[in-house]
Amino acid sequence: MRTVVITGGTDGLGKGLALHYLHQGARVLAVGSTPEKGEALLAEAAALSALDRVTFLRADLTSVAAAEELVTTIKGTCRSVDQLVLCAQRYRLFGPRTVTPEGFEHSFALAYLSRYVLSHGLREVLEPAPRPVVMNVGTPGVPLGRIHWEDPQLTRRYSGTKATLQSFRANDLLGVAFAALRPDTRIRYIGYNPGVVATGMPDHLPRPLRSLTKASFAVLATTVAKAVTPMAHLLDEPPGENFSAYRTTRRLPLKGKAFDQGAALRLHALTQDLVLRRRA
Numbered sequence: 001m002r003t004v005v006i007t008g009g010t011d012g013l014g015k016g017l018a019l020h021y022l023h024q025g026a027r028v029l030a031v032g033s034t035p036e037k038g039e040a041l042l043a044e045a046a047a048l049s050a051l052d053r054v055t056f057l058r059a060d061l062t063s064v065a066a067a068e069e070l071v072t073t074i075k076g077t078c079r080s081v082d083q084l085v086l087c088a089q090r091y092r093l094f095g096p097r098t099v100t101p102e103g104f105e106h107s108f109a110l111a112y113l114s115r116y117v118l119s120h121g122l123r124e125v126l127e128p129a130p131r132p133v134v135m136n137v138g139t140p141g142v143p144l145g146r147i148h149w150e151d152p153q154l155t156r157r158y159s160g161t162k163a164t165l166q167s168f169r170a171n172d173l174l175g176v177a178f179a180a181l182r183p184d185t186r187i188r189y190i191g192y193n194p195g196v197v198a199t200g201m202p203d204h205l206p207r208p209l210r211s212l213t214k215a216s217f218a219v220l221a222t223t224v225a226k227a228v229t230p231m232a233h234l235l236d237e238p239p240g241e242n243f244s245a246y247r248t249t250r251r252l253p254l255k256g257k258a259f260d261q262g263a264a265l266r267l268h269a270l271t272q273d274l275v276l277r278r279r280a
């Protein structure tokens with residue numbers, strides 16, 4: 001039976017994919033931080049007679065230790081993982097800089113570090129699957145944001161937008177480095193931009209922006225049910241190349257700073273050092 005691991009699998013796009021794969025007869029491990037959302041997913045799985053194939057794993061992915069523990073749990077339960085989908089995200093576009101108990105800036109920790117730990121940490125169980133894929137769901141193709149090499153934790157001149165955009169670009173580079181480090185891997189790493197999708201994401205934005213985003217979603221956004229179709233297609237039929245990037249169904253050229261291999265390897269080394277130093 002196919003095994004699909006989805007972070008952020010209890011809401012929005014991640015939940016849409018979780019339900020899709022439960023319909024398809026796969027085993028789904030959905031990760032999220034809110035128990036009620038996990039219970040709601042289990043109830044929907046029960047209605048599909050799929051309760052025996054779904055697992056809710058509660059983890060706060062702002063914590064590197066929690067992401068590492070999740071890797072250990074998944075490796076202890078699954079002999080192989082066919083598809084890893086990385087969706088966990090909570091935008092903090094406004095407000096003061098927040099630092100996790102481990103000392104990382106919030107967006108860097110949740111949106112990037114957790115994905116780094118899971119991508120590399122689950123490699124061993126992905127590799128034996130017949131057609132292993134990692135899909136990192138973010139915003140490839142958006143020409144905004146950069147890595148602040150001199151101060152990646154944004155201790156100086158912080159802004160939530162800057163931090164969010166940096167985490168997006170870090171995820172583009174994560175995919176590039178993952179593939180560059182292992183040219184012989186069987187794992188296909190896909191950076192995926194779903195376009196504008198009506199999820200619960202605006203619920204966590206401050207009030208004026210929340211209403212504006214919801215209003216724009218009503219006009220511009222596609223539904224989760226529609227958005228997961230091309231995602232599932234790519235997950236099931238990944239391209240031959242080790243790394244690729246898409247915006248919905250359009251394959252993106254791997255050009256420019258977002259996909260620069262030198263920068264990707266530099267960020268990989270910097271991140272490896274941060275993760276190792278935390279353990280020491």
Ligand SMILES: NC(=O)c1ccc[n+]([C@@H]2O[C@H](COP(=O)([O-])OP(=O)(O)OC[C@H]3O[C@@H](n4cnc5c(N)ncnc54)[C@H](OP(=O)(O)O)[C@@H]3O)[C@@H](O)[C@H]2O)c1
Pocket residue numbers: 007008009010011012013014031032033034035037059060061062086087088089090110137138139193194195196197198199200201
């Ligand atoms: N929706 C769009 O228009 C859009 C556009 C471009 C890119 N994307 C990307 O698509 C991905 C999914 O977005 P979405 O709109 O589906 O988001 P969403 O509906 O807000 O769902 C976010 C998911 O992440 C989980 N999550 C948040 N904080 C977490 C934490 N600390 N630890 C563990 N899990 C956590 C949430 O569960 P809990 O609340 O229980 O923690 C939830 O399951 C994101 O990477 C986003 O950047 C979305």
